[in-house]
Amino acid sequence: MPIKLWGRPSSARTQKVLLALAELGLDFEFILASATMGPVGHVAKGNPAYGIVDTPAYRAMNPNGTVPTIDDDGYVLWESNAIVQYLAMTYDPARFFGGDPKVFASASRWMMWENNELIGPMHNYVKHTIRFPEDQRDPKLVEAARAQLIAAWRIVDDQLGRTAHIADNAWTMGDIPMSIRVHRWHLLEVAGPPFPNIARYYDQIRERPGFATIADPQMHLIG
Numbered sequence: 001m002p003i004k005l006w007g008r009p010s011s012a013r014t015q016k017v018l019l020a021l022a023e024l025g026l027d028f029e030f031i032l033a034s035a036t037m038g039p040v041g042h043v044a045k046g047n048p049a050y051g052i053v054d055t056p057a058y059r060a061m062n063p064n065g066t067v068p069t070i071d072d073d074g075y076v077l078w079e080s081n082a083i084v085q086y087l088a089m090t091y092d093p094a095r096f097f098g099g100d101p102k103v104f105a106s107a108s109r110w111m112m113w114e115n116n117e118l119i120g121p122m123h124n125y126v127k128h129t130i131r132f133p134e135d136q137r138d139p140k141l142v143e144a145a146r147a148q149l150i151a152a153w154r155i156v157d158d159q160l161g162r163t164a165h166i167a168d169n170a171w172t173m174g175d176i177p178m179s180i181r182v183h184r185w186h187l188l189e190v191a192g193p194p195f196p197n198i199a200r201y202y203d204q205i206r207e208r209p210g211f212a213t214i215a216d217p218q219m220h221l222i223g
């Protein structure tokens with residue numbers, strides 16, 4: 001039975017799972033579970049168009065009412081980074097972390113770091129430049145987010161000066177969240193200093209066959 005994935009294509013967390021499945025070449029069934037954002041605009045909770053994330057059946061699987069969630073032959077899991085790690089350990093430990101606990105921990109560290117350091121300022125930047133109606137955008141928050149992102153990207157650029165990929169010379173699961181963030185950063189065309197190692201990395205990750213899954217700018221700029 002193929003893995004079931006409940007998600008929203010414009011959600012970066014859903015994209016992590018899409019990238020992992022593409023790297024594994026696994027068949028899966030995609031269920032569009034959320035319509036809170038996208039070409040139709042923001043839909044409030046309680047509106048039937050909100051999506052199945054708000055139904056009792058979905059909340060029985062994922063009490064947060066968020067995406068993504070997977071069901072792999074009866075094993076239900078939510079929390080995007082945990083899903084990627086489960087897929088890695090179950091289906092291809094060698095490809096996803098060289099089958100090595102130290103590489104696993106290094107990759108896992110970058111997955112957590114992305115969650116802790118990049119998502120917040122990137123969401124603020126996108127909300128206050130693209131997602132919110134113009135009268136709700138705050139230029140001070142945009143500038144604060146830009147400064148935080150530049151400081152964070154400097155850490156990434158330094159690391160990519162030491163290793164070809166984020167957690168190791170080889171590609172690992174740690175490159176999944178990083179690929180999505182680096183792609184978004186380039187699509188947003190934020191003013192800032194050059195990051196030569198990130199530019200080299202961006203060329204590299206776009207060459208991977210799985211990247212086509214998340215390449216479409218509409219998946220990043222409308223959500």
Ligand SMILES: N[C@@H](CCC(=O)N[C@@H](CS)C(=O)NCC(=O)O)C(=O)O
Pocket residue numbers: 008011012013014034035036037051053065066067068078079080081
């Ligand atoms: N920490 C969770 C966060 C899940 C989350 O907040 N997902 C967002 C999309 S990226 C969501 O479901 N938002 C509400 C919605 O789209 O209906 C994870 O990484 O899976």
